[in-house]
Amino acid sequence: MAYPKPLSKKSIERMYAASKLTREKIVFLHNFFDSCASLYGSICLSDMWEVYKELSEKTEVVKIQRRISLRFL
Numbered sequence: 732m733a734y735p736k737p738l739s740k741k742s743i744e745r746m747y748a749a750s751k752l753t754r755e756k757i758v759f760l761h762n763f764f765d766s767c768a769s770l771y772g773s774i775c776l777s778d779m780w781e782v783y784k785e786l787s788e789k790t791e792v793v794k795i796q797r798r799i800s801l802r803f804l
Contacts, residue, residue, distance in 0.1 A: 759793040 738746075747757055767779045774782075786792055 756793050756795060760795065 752760075763779070763783065767774070767776055770779070780797060783792070783795075787794070
């Protein structure tokens with residue numbers, strides 16, 4: 732099985748710039764996806780999105796939209 736070639740740091744930075752996400756949102760999404768990966772097999776991403784929505788109602792978190800955040804998986 733052939734795996735995709737990893738993107739260069741320069742390419743990733745260009746993609747982040749094009750996304751118009753703030754540095755704070757990028758860091759939040761990295762942490763969010765790391766948490767999803769840690770729960771792999773226990774919870775799927777759509778359920779994590781529900782956890783995020785419930786959390787955002789109870790505490791202050793970075794505001795993200797689903798269509799933006801899931802593009803970076």
